[in-house]
Amino acid sequence: MKNYEEVVGIDVSKKTIDAYCYQAQVHKEFVNDLIGYKRLLKWVLKQTKTSNFFYCFENTGYYSLKLALYLHSQDIVYVEESPLKIKRSSGVVKEKTDKLDAKLIARYVWLYREELQPSTVKSMSHLELGRLLALRNQLVRNNAGLKGTLKEMKVLLSSPTTDFGCISLKRSIDYLSKQVKGIEDRIKEIITADNSMNKNYELLSSLKGVGLVVACQLIYHTGNFTRFASWRAFSSYCGTAPFEHRSGTSIHRRKQCHYLGDRKMKSLLSMASVSAIQHDTELRLYYKRKLAEGKDKMLAINNVRNKLIARAFAVVKRGTPYVVLQQHAA
DSSP states (O other): OOSOOEEEEEEEOSSEEEEEETTTTEEEEEESSHHHHHHHHHHHHHHOSOSOEEEEEEOOTHHHHHHHHHHHHTTOOEEEEOHHHHHHHSOOOOOOOHHHHHHHHHHHHHHTTTTOOOOOOOOHHHHHHHHHHHHHHHHHHHHHHHHHHHHHHHHHOSOTTTOHHHHHHHHHHHHHHHHHHHHHHHHHHHHHHSHHHHHHHHHHHTSTTOOHHHHHHHHHHTTTTTSOSSHHHHHHHHTOSEEEEEETTTEEEEEEEOSOSOHHHHHHHHHHHHHHHHHOHHHHHHHHHHHHTTOOHHHHHHHHHHHHHHHHHHHHHHTSOOOOSOSSOO
16 A cells, blocks of 8 residues: 555544544544544545545454444545554553554554555455354353353252253253354355355365354355465464474474464364364374374374365365365375
8 A cells, every 4th residue: 555645543442433643643533423434534634635545443343343334335445454463563552542542553554554455344244144153152152151050050959850940041041052043044044145155165064074163264264265365374363373483592492383363263173173083084194193203182183273274275276175085194
């Protein structure tokens, strides 16, 4: 994004947005709604001496999504950046205000304006898919907690079948299970309605260990396999890619995965890897070979995770389902 003469950093919160023009060095607060967005555009045009500018704000989930949708509808160039990148580029900051945050965002985007790429809003079906996957995950966790409570109560009580608390828990568990099933049905409808997502879903389903949830999460996090250039880039995003750690002649550690990454995606890939080891002959032999080489179990599972990611990207790139070519070797 070269040749821009001004940038506007925006700090987004639940009810307000704070805008800061970097070159003009002016700040103003607006309401985080449609009226506030319109006033923001008018104010920026008055403060800047050029029309060659763009906006930048942090990705804060639902709060920033409204602003992104509005700017996209007005064909306005904007960048939605990771909060961690902006925070780590700011140096040591002891004060914390919305105005200062907007200024730091503007400073970041001005310094890196030549490296940044304009952001785009995902399709409505893609956004709904992400919301449903997050909701399903929350309901599953809540249901697991209720099941644990019910199990403990059954141990303590002599007649759990007639206890009112146990009966209430069972009803809640059954209700949440039905809700999860309904969400999964809606997810399948969204996938089926989109030809591109449906094709990639069928390709991913040909991999052992990859079911509905893992396949849909892969489609969502990769932007239907358009967000990452290679499987290694996605592996780094998930936190499964090993990195070197050495300095001079005294520090030389073995490669390790960085703690930064999408923990939910990493956890799902771990469960998919365990399932693949049980049902996929190639990956089971590959896993055992890594153990025989002296690697611990978690490191061997991480190797399987990366194998699954590589296979997922390969089948989508080729456009053909995965086929086991050799039954006797990985």
